[in-house]
Amino acid sequence: MNDNRVGITTGGADAGLDARLGKELDAFNQAATAGHEQSEFTVRVTDADGALVAGLSGWSWGDRAGIGMTWVREDSRGDGWGGRLLAAAEDEARRRGCVSVLVSSFTFQAPAFYARHGYVETARVPGFPGGHEDVYFLKQL
Numbered sequence: 001m002n003d004n005r006v007g008i009t010t011g012g013a014d015a016g017l018d019a020r021l022g023k024e025l026d027a028f029n030q031a032a033t034a035g036h037e038q039s040e041f042t043v044r045v046t047d048a049d050g051a052l053v054a055g056l057s058g059w060s061w062g063d064r065a066g067i068g069m070t071w072v073r074e075d076s077r078g079d080g081w082g083g084r085l086l087a088a089a090e091d092e093a094r095r096r097g098c099v100s101v102l103v104s105s106f107t108f109q110a111p112a113f114y115a116r117h118g119y120v121e122t123a124r125v126p127g128f129p130g131g132h133e134d135v136y137f138l139k140q141l
Contacts, residue, residue, distance in 0.1 A: 029061075036062040039096070043088045045081055054081040058089050058101075065093035067103040070110070082110070086117050094141050104136045111135040 030037050038061040045054040054072040058065060067089060072081045093101050103119060105111045106128060115121065119137035126133045 033062065041089070041092050041096075043085050043092070045085070054085055056085040056089050058093070060093060060096040060098050063097055063099045065089070065096065065098040065101045067101060070103075082113055083117060090139070090141060099141055101139045101141065102137065104134050106134055107132045111137070114139075 026038055038059055040057065040059045042058070043056040044052065047053050052073065053076050054070075056067060056070045058067045060066075067086075070082065070085055072079075072085075090101060101119075102122075103114060105114055108130065111121070114137045117139070119139040121135055122138050123136040124133045125136075128134060
């Protein structure tokens with residue numbers, strides 16, 4: 001494109017741009033996959049005061065599901081919330097007709113946790129800060 005009115009800029013986080021890119025890519029993906037829409041879901045654990053104890057965000061697309069983020073509050077780690085989050089997410093994926101769930105975890109995060117819960121390592125990407133790797137897992141439901 002040779003248009004003097006076009007400009008390229010770089011910057012920090014941009015929620016508006018992220019939202020627009022998500023909308024455009026979702027439409028493109030839906031058209032390319034015969035109308036199979038990607039749909040997000042969440043799992044939330046709160047304490048008696050309503051404060052967040054743990055949470056998980058994920059998605060389904062056709063018969064596949066993925067986990068984007070999983071977090072458990074530091075003072076509640078080791079209490080089994082992570083496993084309960086995974087079980088709830090897997091139940092939701094099954095309810096949506098999914099046959100597998102994928103997730104990635106950096107080596108300093110929780111790869112052993114996912115392996116303990118039946119997730120099978122499928123790939124590793126090295127070269128992250130501190131000598132860490134991004135580990136990809138898949139679990140058949």
